[in-house]
Amino acid sequence: MIVKNVKIYTMNDAAEVIEHGYVKITGGKFTEVGSGEPSFDDKDIIDGEGMALYPGFIDAHTHLGLTSSGVGIEGEDLNEEFDPCTPQLRIIDGINPIDYSFEQARKAGVTSVLVSPGSTNPIAGQIYAIKTAGKRIDKMIIRNVGMKFSMGENPKLTYMDKDDSPCTRMAVASTIREALFKAVRYNSDIDAAESEEDLPDYDIKSEALLPVLHREVTAHFHCHRADDIFTAVRIANEFNLDYTLVHCTDGHLIADELAEENTTCIVGPVICDRCKPEMANLTPENAAALTRNGIDTAICTDHSEVPIEYLPLSVGIAVKNGLSFYNGLRAVTEIPAKIGRIFDRTGSIEVGKDADFTLFEGNPFEVFSSPSLVSINGSIVYRNTGE
The missing domain is CATH 3.20.20.140 (Metal-dependent hydrolases)
Known part of the structure; x- marks a missing residue:
């Protein structure tokens, strides 16, 4: 699975924020975290449409x-x-x-x-x-x-x-x-x-x-x-x-x-x-x-x-x-x-760690906000359909 076109708050020790990035997930783990467009194809691609990706x-x-x-x-x-x-x-x-x-x-x-x-x-x-x-x-x-x-x-x-x-x-x-x-x-x-x-x-x-x-x-x-x-x-x-x-x-x-x-x-x-x-x-x-x-x-x-x-x-x-x-x-x-x-x-978005993450369109800490997608171990456990 690939999630692209997202702002990534890695929460790693370097406090890195990737403005336009992507993550690749294989076997429940992050196998690539990068900026720009991914250079490889995957049948399971999620376009984050500019949303923010945070660790779970x-x-x-x-x-x-x-x-x-x-x-x-x-x-x-x-x-x-x-x-x-x-x-x-x-x-x-x-x-x-x-x-x-x-x-x-x-x-x-x-x-x-x-x-x-x-x-x-x-x-x-x-x-x-x-x-x-x-x-x-x-x-x-x-x-x-x-x-x-x-x-x-x-x-x-x-x-x-x-x-x-x-x-x-x-x-x-x-x-x-x-x-x-x-x-x-x-x-x-x-x-x-x-x-x-x-x-x-x-x-x-x-x-x-x-x-x-x-x-x-x-x-x-x-x-x-x-x-x-x-x-x-x-x-x-x-x-x-x-x-x-x-x-x-x-x-x-x-x-x-x-x-x-x-x-x-x-x-x-x-x-x-x-x-x-x-x-x-x-x-x-x-x-x-x-x-x-x-x-x-x-x-x-x-x-x-x-x-x-x-x-x-x-x-x-x-x-x-x-x-x-x-x-x-x-x-x-x-x-x-x-x-x-x-x-x-x-606890952070880094290669080798469990693919636990969430996507938010707005500020995740505002009362009106809900995640658009939640993943645990690379499996989507919640998707907000807006219904």
Whole structure:
């Protein structure tokens, strides 16, 4: 397949924009990205008619498929609220790919998402990057990319209602530290073992945390309030974790301090109210403030808190409040791909990467805009017929 006569926002590290370009797709991958007219024929040619071609959008923090639209508690599979430490949980065992929200994601140009467990547990489980097209989750997975940690009100209130620990911020942090220290000891015992008989007894929780300690996956810290953000940073630094700050609602108040940490942030949801005390300082200017301070910032919906189809609109609101258009694009392409450790596969238009892209006639972040075409792995998953 060839798509020609398009303005290509490559979102590569060189920030290249090709004014009049084309892409060639073979076997689900970009095999050529160029300017001008393609010099070869293909029976499957799409004339973009001057539209803009972008990488497929990526939502860096969702619960897509873990909460089924219009179902209620029977379709809620994002929080295991009876043990505050559950790193062994894999969200792919709870995702329903047939949920209507996947179709809504594709129609909005969202081709990949990072799906996370909920935030009731200080350590909630494993995060996976998946494509938004498919019937079977095993074929949609890009890879395991992270571990979910939660600070603040959500774990506090969950276990306070159960008359159990943790019910203070101190205990939340302590729960996380204890699990990480156990995993460190477990790892040391494995390294010290001289034979299989010397290996420690299998510990599913510590085993699940080893990739976090080895920096093979990213620690995603749910945190809103400034003190919770700094507690997340403190713990991450204590254990030398590769980490990102999810929500980071007070980030605009402490952006200068966060800039010293060389961290990344996932801001959102943008379209919401101040629904709990720790979100009192919520502002749509957050993404712009963090970006001005040199912090790579992605924008998320936190679906189903905000439906996945409003990811482009969320970017539009951030752009309205000080974020540049190009940094808005980065916030749903390059940056979430890098945070999600999938930039080798998607997040930019480059030869060798998955052919995930979307075509827009107008500004993709305006409320009246819809993609004209969406492709995942080189297959057209949505075409706007105008009907």
